[in-house]
Amino acid sequence: MTALGKLFRTTTFKLTLVYLTVFALFAAFLLGYFALNTRRLITEQITDTVNAEITGLSEQYRLGGIRRLVVVVDNRARRPGSSLYLVTTFNGQALAGNVTALAPGILDNPGWTETVYHRIDEGETSEHAAHEALVRVFQLPGGFRLLVGRDLDERERLYRIVLSAGRWSVAIVVVLGLLGGFLVTRRVLRRVDAMTETTRTIMTGDLSGRLPVAGTGDELDRLAGNLNAMLERIEALMHGLKEVSDNIAHDLKTPLTRLRNRSEEALRTAKSEAEYRAALESTIEESEGLIRTFNALLMIARAESGQARDGMSEFDASEIANDVGELYEPLAEEKGIALKVEAQTPTKVRGNRELVSQALANLVDNAIKYAQPAGTGANGAIPEIVVRAFNEDDRIMLTVADSGPGIPAADRSRAVERFVRLEQSRCQPGSGLGLSLASAVARLHGGELSLQDNNPGLKSVIALPRGGPVQSAG
Amino acid sequence: MPTYADIREARVHGRMAEAQPDRVTMRLLVIEDDRDAADYLVKAFREVGHVADAANDGEDGLAMALDGKYDVLIVDRMLPKRDGLSVIGTLRDKGIETPALILSALGQVDDRVKGLRAGGDDYLPKPYSFTELLARTEVLARRRRGRTEETVLRVGDLELDRLSHQVRRGAEEISLQPREFRLLEYLMQHAGQVVTRTMLLENVWDYHFDPQTNVIDVHISRLRSKIDKGFSQPLLHTVRGAGYMIRDGAR
Numbered sequence: 023m024t025a026l027g028k029l030f031r032t033t034t035f036k037l038t039l040v041y042l043t044v045f046a047l048f049a050a051f052l053l054g055y056f057a058l059n060t061r062r063l064i065t066e067q068i069t070d071t072v073n074a075e076i077t078g079l080s081e082q083y084r085l086g087g088i089r090r091l092v093v094v095v096d097n098r099a100r101r102p103g104s105s106l107y108l109v110t111t112f113n114g115q116a117l118a119g120n121v122t123a124l125a126p127g128i129l130d131n132p133g134w135t136e137t138v139y140h141r142i143d144e145g146e147t148s149e150h151a152a153h154e155a156l157v158r159v160f161q162l163p164g165g166f167r168l169l170v171g172r173d174l175d176e177r178e179r180l181y182r183i184v185l186s187a188g189r190w191s192v193a194i195v196v197v198l199g200l201l202g203g204f205l206v207t208r209r210v211l212r213r214v215d216a217m218t219e220t221t222r223t224i225m226t227g228d229l230s231g232r233l234p235v236a237g238t239g240d241e242l243d244r245l246a247g248n249l250n251a252m253l254e255r256i257e258a259l260m261h262g263l264k265e266v267s268d269n270i271a272h273d274l275k276t277p278l279t280r281l282r283n284r285s286e287e288a289l290r291t292a293k294s295e296a297e298y299r300a301a302l303e304s305t306i307e308e309s310e311g312l313i314r315t316f317n318a319l320l321m322i323a324r325a326e327s328g329q330a331r332d333g334m335s336e337f338d339a340s341e342i343a344n345d346v347g348e349l350y351e352p353l354a355e356e357k358g359i360a361l362k363v364e365a366q367t368p369t370k371v372r373g374n375r376e377l378v379s380q381a382l383a384n385l386v387d388n389a390i391k392y393a394q395p396a397g398t399g400a401n402g403a404i405p406e407i408v409v410r411a412f413n414e415d416d417r418i419m420l421t422v423a424d425s426g427p428g429i430p431a432a433d434r435s436r437a438v439e440r441f442v443r444l445e446q447s448r449c450q451p452g453s454g455l456g457l458s459l460a461s462a463v464a465r466l467h468g469g470e471l472s473l474q475d476n477n478p479g480l481k482s483v484i485a486l487p488r489g490g491p492v493q494s495a496g
Numbered sequence: 497m498p499t500y501a502d503i504r505e506a507r508v509h510g511r512m513a514e515a516q517p518d519r520v521t522m523r524l525l526v527i528e529d530d531r532d533a534a535d536y537l538v539k540a541f542r543e544v545g546h547v548a549d550a551a552n553d554g555e556d557g558l559a560m561a562l563d564g565k566y567d568v569l570i571v572d573r574m575l576p577k578r579d580g581l582s583v584i585g586t587l588r589d590k591g592i593e594t595p596a597l598i599l600s601a602l603g604q605v606d607d608r609v610k611g612l613r614a615g616g617d618d619y620l621p622k623p624y625s626f627t628e629l630l631a632r633t634e635v636l637a638r639r640r641r642g643r644t645e646e647t648v649l650r651v652g653d654l655e656l657d658r659l660s661h662q663v664r665r666g667a668e669e670i671s672l673q674p675r676e677f678r679l680l681e682y683l684m685q686h687a688g689q690v691v692t693r694t695m696l697l698e699n700v701w702d703y704h705f706d707p708q709t710n711v712i713d714v715h716i717s718r719l720r721s722k723i724d725k726g727f728s729q730p731l732l733h734t735v736r737g738a739g740y741m742i743r744d745g746a747r
Contacts, residue, residue, distance in 0.1 A: 303737075306625075313623055314706055321705075348675060349701060352714040380705040387708045456708065 034210045038203025046195050053188030057181055064177040068156050069134070075105060075170045076160050083162050091168070092118040105172050106139065106155055112165030119169070121155075129167050132159045136174070154178065213242055217249075229257045266323075273315050273455075281308045318455040325377065325462035334490055337375045339418045340365035343411035346382045350390060359393050359405050361386075366412040372490030373467045381463040381471075382409070382420050384456035385482045389424035392480070417469065417485045425479040434473040460484060467491050522637045523565060524548040527557030527583065528572040528599070537570065540626050541633075554578025564592050567637040570629070573600035573611065581614040588615040595636035599624065608704065627738035631690040638689065649684040652731055652744035654723060656684050665723055675700065676719050683732070683742040692739035716740055 029035055075098075083091040088109075095107045099120035108119035114129055116122075121139045128137055136156050157171030217233050224231045232253060233246040288301030347363035354361035371378075389407045410421045461471040464484050468491035474481040524541055526548060528534040534550040541548035549566075551557035554575040561569055561583065569587075571580040584596045598616040600607060608619040617639075618632050649656040653666045661677060663670040672680065679700050683691060693712040697703050716732070724730045733741050 310625075314708070317621075317706065345701070349703075349707065349711055349715075352718050353709060353711050356714050376704060379703060383703075383705070383707050390709070 029204070029207055029211060032207050032211055034207040035203055038199065038207065042196060042199035042203065045199065046192050049191050049195055050188060053184060053191065057184035057188065060184060061177060061181050064180065065156065068172040068174075068177070069158075071105065072156070072158050072170045072172060076158060076168065079168055079170070080160065080162060083166075083168075088117070088162075088164070088166055091162075091166075095119060105170055106141075106157060108169040110167045110169075112167070114167075117166075121169070121171070128157070129159055129169065132161050132167075134158050137171075139171075210242070217242075217246060221249075224253065229253065229260060270319055273319070274312065277308055277312050277315070281305055281312070284308070315455065318459055321380075322455065322459050322462045325459070325466040334372055334374050336370055336372050337378075338367065339369040339371050339378070339411045339420055339486075340367045342375065342379050342382055343409050343420060346379060346386055347409045349383065350386045354390050354393075354407060357390060357393070359390060359407055361390075361407045361409070363409045364412075365410070369411050369413055369418045371418045371486050371488050373486060374463075377463045377466070378420070378484075378486070381460035381484060382422070384460050385422040385484070388456050388482070389422050389426065389480070392426040393424050413488075414485075416488050418488055420484040420486070421481055423476045423479065423481040425476065428475060428478060428480040429473055431475065457482075520637075522546045522567040522633065524568050524570060524633065525557065525560055525566045526550045526570045527552075527554070527561070527575065527580065528570070529553060529575050530572075537626075537629075541630070544630065552576075554580065554583050558583045558586055561587055561594060562590070562592065564594060566594050568633050569594050569596040570633065571596050571598055571616070573598055573602065573607075581611060581616070584615040595639060597629070597632055597636060599629075627690070627735075628692050628694060631692045631695065631739060634689050635686055635691075635695070638686070649681065649687070651684055651687045651742050652729065654684070654731055654742075656681060663723075665727065670722055672719075672722065676715070676722070679715060679719055680723065680742075683740065687742050687744075690735050690738050690741050695739070 079091060079094065082094045092109060095109050095118040098104055099107045099118070104120065106119075106121045108121050108129075109117045110129060111117060120142050122142050128135055134156065135158075136154065139153055139155050139157075141153070154174040155171040156174055157169050160168040160170070162168050213234070213236065220231050220233050232250050235243050235246045235250070237243065284301060284304055288298060292298045292301055343363050343365040347361060351361045386407065386409060393405045393407060405425050407425075408421075408423045410419070410423070412419055457471070457473075460482070464471040464486065467486045469484065469486035472483045472485070474483060522541075524546055526534050526537045526541075528537065528550065529552055531552060534552065538548040538550050549560065551560050555577045557569075557571065557575065558578060560566075569584075571583055573580045575583070580598060580600075584598070587594065587596070595617040596615065597618045597620060598611040599620055599622055600611065601622045608621075611619045617636055620629060620632060647657065647659050649658065654663070655665070656663050656677075658681065663672055663677065663680065679696065682696065682699050693710060694706075696712050697707070716734075720730075720732045724732055729745055731742055731744065733743060733745075735741050
């Protein structure tokens with residue numbers, strides 16, 4: 023593809039051509055209309071003048087006969103810039119006037135004619151070109167004929183001026199239009215080419231590339247800006263994906279290694295059936311843990327991708343708080359922890375009841391896991407976990423507050439990031455993905471999970487917009 | 497407390513009836529395209545005393561199920577030739593109401609809803625444990641044999657009145673929390689059958705997720721302390737590696 027050919031195929035250039043044609047046609051039409059009208063106007067003026075003169079002269083003839091008419095005509099004919107006059111007898115002999123060399127037969131037809139003539143004072147020489155005139159022949163009583171006319175030079179000159187102005191302006195419109203179109207097209211093409219080039223680099227794998235933004239705020243800039251924002255998101259997602267796969271690799275490979283080691287050890291050292299059985303049982307247990315982790319990972323991935331938005335309906339968050347509290351209360355009691363639920367009603371919210379329950383259950387589960395055992399709390403008091411559900415502005419809040427060791431402030435924001443797990447939590451039993459899952463569920467609903475200081479302990483807060491997720495969120 | 501290992505042993509030694517007295521032989525059809533998985537299931541079901549056949553694709557499965565001789569169908573969700581949901585849908589259209597349990601690698605809530613809506617009676621995500629599958633299959637089979645909606649459930653000298661919400665053991669009135677009542681009600685409805693933790697979580701709490709810690713165990717031990725404490729004959733048994741069973745041990 024040649025550079026010029028490419029230029030001609032651009033949208034900008036095609037648009038330029040269309041506009042150019044429209045403008046040129048318009049200019050031609052305008053000037054043509056103007057020229058024709060001017061000409062018509064001048065012709066009208068001429069006929070008016072001629073008619074008036076004929077009326078005047080025939081009046082003179084009526085008053086003073088042919089003699090008076092001849093005198094008046096001679097007088098008028100000598101004035102500079104005069105009209106054209108000719109008075110003849112019935113057989114065509116000129117009596118007075120200032121024109122000669124009329125086309126033959128003109129005088130025989132009374133009425134209007136356009137004709138070529140020579141003025142008498144110029145003579146019939148070749149250096150003076152024939153003039154054109156609009157004349158009217160009038161039959162006077164007594165066989166005399168009167169011809170009055172006006173020169174048409176002025177009219178024709180004006181007409182020619184307008185026409186040539188028209189030609190020039192159309193030519194200038196076309197030239198300037200083409201030039202402008204070419205320049206604009208080239209400029210746009212250059213920027214689009216630069217974008218294409220960058221996109222190509224990005225497609226080959228360098229996600230850090232960004233499209234050039236000219237800073238003019240035009241539509242190309244906005245396009246580039248949006249594409250850049252998209253690239254930003256893609257890069258973040260890719261980064262997240264890498265982190266996720268690293269974490270998944272860790273979360274799945276560690277128990278797999280353990281499983282394999284135990285099986286190998288059993289093969290090597292087990293002597294009795296009971297020992298084999300114990301090894302198999304621990305293998306099943308380990309694989310159950312693996313399945314659990316795998317399910318949690320899948321769940322998070324689904325929530326993250328927004329696939330679980332289908333099953334949303336309205337429910338009361340206080341019911342969830344009560345149900346989850348009721349589910350975990352015996353477990354907490356067994357561990358010497360007091361689990362309390364403080365739920366405000368109504369706390370209606372739109373979302374996936376099952377997922378929100380699971381998220382809250384995970385938070386409570388975490389709180390119980392990390393709470394200090396009985397008697398070791400402050401002043402030997404019974405440690406407490408409080409589950410709350412309440413309205414705040416246009417959100418509903420589900421909070422779980424414990425008096426355990428908490429999470430250091432520096433780690434808190436990191437802990438709720440996608441799939442990030444703090445080192446210490448990796449050593450705890452369970453899939454350890456509870457916070458990630460709760461966070462993913464909150465984001466799925468257009469809300470968020472935040473961790474706060476409970477002085478002492480940790481307060482996990484799920485904030486959900488009451489109306490459910492806005493479709494564009496995420 | 498019989499475990500499945502005990503049950504297997506009991507069967508091997510011809511003492512099946514002793515291990516689980518009210519177990520009735522079921523006729524099962526396993527529709528599963530993975531031959532290994534199908535063979536494993538058939539073998540495992542036969543080992544515990546049931547009769548099981550296998551079909552390896554949807555068309556075969558449908559043809560066999562149309563005979564209607566089975567107590568429970570175990571249907572894989574994704575099958576060659578004919579999808580598992582379509583097999584169940586076709587059966588239901590023809591008026592065959594054999595209970596069907598759907599096995600699926602898609603363990604999500606909406607997939608389960610889809611499966612149940614298509615006419616499935618229960619849904620078990622893969623990978624499953626055989627004990628879980630067996631427990632659920634037996635519950636389905638018993639439902640097929642018809643369970644009258646009795647208002648008073650009885651196991652041994654334990655009595656649960658579903659209308660007045662009263663529970664008594666012998667002459668003693670037992671006071672239960674609403675959730676404990678529903679837990680006991682579910683266990684007693686399935687008296688003599690193994691009920692897994694997941695089944696309890698699904699049917700008593702209506703949760704379909706895994707609560708990480710075994711919260712159910714604590715609820716059970718609370719319930720046990722209320723109905724069994726102080727009585728010489730325990731009724732609520734733990735089936736190791738499977739779940740729980742309420743049963744009159746004196747029979």
